[in-house]
Amino acid sequence: MTTNIRFQGGTAVITGAAGGVGGGLARQAAALGMNLVLADLDVDRLAAIAGTLETEVITVPTDVADPAALEHLADQAWRRFGRVDLLFNNAGVLRAGLSWEISPEHFQRCFSVNVMGVHHGLRAFVPRLLKDGTPAHIVNTASLGGFLSSPMLAPYNASKAAVVSLSESLYGELKMLGAPIGVSVLDPGPVRSGIFDAPFGDGGGNPAVRSFVDFIQGHVNGAGGITPDQSAAHLFAGIQAGLFWILPFPENLDHAFRQRVEGILARRPPDVYVPEP
Template identity: 35%
Template sequence: MSMKNLAGKNVLITGAGSGIGRSTALAFARRGARLVLSDINQDNLAKVEFEIAALGATCLALPANVGDDNAMRAFADEVHARVGAVDVLVNNAGIAYCGNFLNSPPESWQRLYDVNVKGVLSGCYLFLPKMIAAGGVRRVVNIASANGFAPLPTLAVYSASKFAVLGFSEALSMELEDTNVGVTVVCPGAINTAITTGAGVVAPSVPEAQKLRLQEYYRNQGTSPDRVADAIVDGVMCGRNMVVVGTSARPSYHVKRLFPSIYRKFAIATSRRMGFL
């Protein structure tokens, strides 16, 4: 199911205050869409709202924590009261975590799961029913990661969350086969955003030098979030089931699928170059 014209479409994006979310919001705004944005960081959300207004696009910006069930229900209620069923739902909010599994505290797993997995599930659970009932071509976009099909050492917990998003998206797509709603799962590689610099992103056991190497790799080798945003918009308009974009993502996909033993060696070498090992 393709969506050739985005003008006037209601596009909801979580985690829209920075990175891929911000770039995606601006990309849809440039194509005439009406934006509904959420983010846990109200200051960042306000900045993006201002940028979208400067483009002449309509924007409803509401702070929300995707990992909080009550907050998400309240957010969905307000969106439906003010906008109605959305045409495109982009479950983008996500956080990273780097650290050897055995040295990672259990609370890091729960925090990652609440945002990366439960946030996607909640978004679909709360918005999909009205999208289906409203009819017309509509689409869910779930942001996974290249680590969702090609894991790397020291990213076991993060990879687990993105494997979950990828598997959920593929199964959900089949469940929605006879409806008006399609599903696109997006698997970016290394992207030049602030995802590696936030609090709690790196386990306490990770040396500072390794953390700095990781951040340098993302700055120098990471793909621009604008490129990911363009790929997301293209995926929606063309009705793609999967979008693989960004540094090392496509080679990793094909090598992992066709030559798993070679990928294992490639992953270890890549992790050392990126600063994960």
Template identity: 40%
Template sequence: MGGEQCLSDATGAAVVTGAGSGIGAAIARRAAARGMPVVLADVSAERIEAVARVITDAGGDALTVPTDVADPGSVESLADAAYARHDRVALLINNAGVESLGRLWELPVDEWRRVMSVNIDGAFHGIRSFVPRMGADSRPSRVVTTTSVGGIGTLAGMGSYGVSKHAVQQMAETLYLECAETFPQIGVSAFVPAHVTTRIFEDVASSAHADEAADHWRTQLREKGMTADEAARIFFEGADRGDFWICTHPDVYARLAGRRATLLTEALPPDFE
């Protein structure tokens, strides 16, 4: 079945969106250390150039392609560049994502749309541009989408992000089934981080409530978060096993999934995590 295809069976390039910092940069560095050529995509050309220098200085192969994942044409150009440089893509990581804080009725419409276009549309555009090309190759490959424990649980004040991650989780599950039917050589995984120390709260749109909440979450990540490098190690261990669920914090996932299951099976109203 497609979801059981192990990454260790695959050879080829790794394409990473959101590769300019945090988890994406760490995954790209680890992929290169494993001998994979990498294609780095991010809206910030400066950030991916810095990541590429680290990789090439260590003897790796890195191509940078500034990409706005919210724009389908930009992602199609990313796919064109990846396949122009490399014979095949063995690993696609739909990792680009943004955070947003604030009560649903307080969010500006443009902020809501920004989160949905990057987090949901960005993953969809990656699937649409890469999966047919990967499926045309009979050799094994894998698509991994970064979701979140926010796609399992629910938090007040983080509604737009949570909505987007619930949607992306469903997208990964659907892709798993569809690849199993049509492209069984493509494995599919959902990468589910919890507390990982990244810059995600540095780019939150500013408001009185959001600024206070962002300070809280930055503190949480500093005090409780694992490093992005450790998250990348867990990522590849799970991908090598062919896991669908790849969780940085299995205990947090189990707690949230258990609460969610109880809520659904007993038809309970939402409560605070």
């Protein structure tokens, strides 16, 4: 299967575009000749990335936790470019902690951004895409955490599992309607980015949690990590191939996920999964 969406001259909308993964997506989309609508909370870094791209680009300060902000983003995209071909619901935050110590505010923030941010994106964009009736594609950024539940990252894992589930529902709904809108769910891989920069919010973090986070961060920022541009190349190859599951690092997922599913079917308690994301 391949996709029939328009890359050259098409329009890509990217949330979290000022971050590592989002910046890679923006560069790859620009290299394919796409016009860009870049959205993020971080207006300065958004402008800096936009300034490096040789394509038509607008930046829209956006908090994806706010449904009105996504409506505004869609308004801006259609007003400037008249169509949208690719929507990346990519903005995300990570909070770490022991499940019973993490604050309700931090747990809530993971869901407000990672889950409701995707939902607000769907509510703002899908009706307009259906009305246009042109081929389009929606990519929701999940994570290994959406498939494998490590300790110390409960709100992040739970939110990403929700993104996986929501994406499967969305895929089924669009199929049932016969809409020309594809869906993918993405694990970008172990990408060197800012995602671990403030995992404890304002707090210092429990020492056990801190060493767990240090381990993952060291792995991603060291030899185990890839660049945002490498990640984006995998992603666009997946979209072009018409994949729903864009999970380009089977060595990080498949064995542990199979063990998890087999464990559930055998009614075994979970293995304690420590990611090398």
